[in-house]
Amino acid sequence: GIQVEQSPPDLILQEGANSTLRCNFSDSVNNLQWFHQNPWGQLINLFYIPSGTKQNGRLSATTVATERYSLLYISSSQTTDSGVYFCAVESGANSKLTFGKGITLSVRP
Amino acid sequence: DTAVSQTPKYLVTQMGNDKSIKCEQNLGHDTMYWYKQDSKKFLKIMFSYNNKELIINETVPNRFSPKSPDKAHLNLHINSLELGDSAVYFCASSFRTGDGYTFGSGTRLTVV
Numbered sequence: 001g002i003q004v005e006q007s008p009p010d011l012i013l014q015e016g017a018n019s020t021l022r023c024n025f026s027d028s029v030n031n032l033q034w035f036h037q038n039p040w041g042q043l044i045n046l047f048y049i050p051s052g053t054k055q056n057g058r059l060s061a062t063t064v065a066t067e068r069y070s071l072l073y074i075s076s077s078q079t080t081d082s083g084v085y086f087c088a089v090e091s092g093a094n095s096k097l098t099f100g101k102g103i104t105l106s107v108r109p
Numbered sequence: 110d111t112a113v114s115q116t117p118k119y120l121v122t123q124m125g126n127d128k129s130i131k132c133e134q135n136l137g138h139d140t141m142y143w144y145k146q147d148s149k150k151f152l153k154i155m156f157s158y159n160n161k162e163l164i165i166n167e168t169v170p171n172r173f174s175p176k177s178p179d180k181a182h183l184n185l186h187i188n189s190l191e192l193g194d195s196a197v198y199f200c201a202s203s204f205r206t207g208d209g210y211t212f213g214s215g216t217r218l219t220v221v
Contacts, residue, residue, distance in 0.1 A: 042214050088210075095165065095203075095205055096142065097144075099151070099152040
């Protein structure tokens with residue numbers, strides 16, 4: 001099946017810093033999503049982005065499908081950005097999301 | 110108002126018991142899923158239903174039985190609970206043709 005690798009596995013930022021989270025995948029995809037799992041365990045959908053670029057406030061994402069990677073940018077980070085960021089992809093006819101192992105982000109005040 | 114709702118949010122039970130988790134979505138999606146998140150935060154699909162029909166069953170023990178009475182509901186029944194079943198179970202829904210998945214808030218199951 002498709003492989004999803006996220007990097008770095010852990011990230012510590014000072015409040016106000018910017019960061020880039022990366023997701024590599026091993027095959028063509030028809031769906032790619034970024035999720036934020038907050039400290040209370042909720043999975044929040046950040047972006048549905050199988051290709052192209054999207055922005056939502058301080059967050060933006062870019063997927064280059066031909067090169068099989070996606071990037072999540074966080075600007076002016078806040079402590080509420082802390083949590084685990086997951087990249088998940090859907091490939092081929094299989095109607096399921098395959099998740100990466102996640103990136104644990106800690107934003108310190 | 111919640112798009113995908115699961116109940117209960119927390120479930121603590123003894124080994125050997127049978128328990129159910131319920132899920133409902135009001136998004137009009139045609140496909141629903143159960144995912145399991147283990148202690149290392151890894152998320153893996155268990156089941157997928159499209160319009161009440163099972164389309165994915167990912168080598169889950171027979172003790173786990175999903176039931177979909179209609180396309181807005183997908184319940185998970187677990188028989189003879191084991192310690193290793195302790196995890197967070199997430200329900201999700203989507204349109205089969207794409208456009209993103211929406212997840213419920215999860216059910217934390219603890220087997221003692």
